[in-house]
Amino acid sequence: MLNRLKRAFTQNIGLKVMAAFFAVALWLIVMNVDDPTTTRTFTATVTILNDNVLTDQGKYYTVANDDYTVSFRVTAKRSIIEDLSNKDFTATADMNYLTEDNTIPIDIVATSHASAITMSAKTYYISIEIGDTMTERFVINGKTTGDPAEGYAVNSVDVTPNVVTVTGPEETVSKIEKVEAVCDVSGLSDDITDTVVLKFLDTKGNKVDTSNLTLNASTVTVTVKMDSTKTVPxxxxxxxxxxxGLELDEITTSPSEISIKGDASILNDITEITIPSSVINLSTVTADMSTTVDITSYLPDGVTIQNSDDNTQVTISVTLEKEVSQSVSISTSNLTIRNLSKGLSGTFDESSISVTMNGNETALSSLDSATITGSVDASGLTAGTYNLEVTLSTPDGVTATTVTAKVTIVQEEE
Known part of the structure; x- marks a missing residue:
């Protein structure tokens, strides 16, 4: 079987090659002589003409679905069709012929083989959407992102130009709440000038698509000046x-330190920020108190708070020593009996009395019970035993609770 097939292909090989050659030649002759008519679809991009018809009325337009193309059928000899491409056709839509349903007829023109082709008689249209135009001016806010090099902070951000004019669909322009020019200062220690693209943001901080807006500037120049920083108490x-009688416990501030910025030559001489004595007058303080001041009022010239968003309010708290109680034993030998009637004498039945002393910690810690004296009043008393209230002499800042002492009064022997 294999031998038979082999002989079929190899016998008369010259005649077989010649036959194939003549077949190809015959096909080429037919193709060149017979040039039939054929139809093909082409696509062109539509150019809008005279759009000032709308813009002069304060209107804007957008092409529906953003589709600026039109596809159409062309009939011609096959040789012509094969020589044509999409770029051999132009398509225009004149706004002067805008219809009531917001469509414009498209005029399609062949720029090559125009007399040898036939285009579809169908009229094609491009659809547009029309709305009111709005123009607004926005002040551009200079911002920074990123953290500067350690020991440095942003002093100022200047934007040139600092106003941008926006024109476009009212529903888009009205969404813009603010415009920002943001410069990256990551690792920065020196002043910088950079060109940045504007950011258009809505009320929620989301970007607004400005692709259908006209801007008098899409980029601006941002100049960032840097300062040295320092944290001081x-x-x-x-x-x-x-x-x-009052003793000071402590005076504190919240915060206890502050980060400042300025020229290095100024910061080098600053070791603390001082709130002057005009704020706290101790002679008027009778209990714990606090007050709040704006620390920026006490910063040296050329120095500001490092972060402008930080709270500049500083709370000053004055705390007095707390009143405490302490039990003290006082010898009755330090006490006297006053106003004994003539012929009477008295003695204390106990060698000491226990007294609760109240005062601040400093006063009580230095209290010496041996130095405390006192007395009882025996006015009008006759012989007998009595519990009499003791009057004590205490140091400043110390008070004693009421205490009695047992006293025996007797008739003196004649």
Missing amino acids: INVETAGTLPN
């Missing part, structure tokens, strides 16, 4: 002294 000076 806050110190509070005071005037006057506390009233007698």
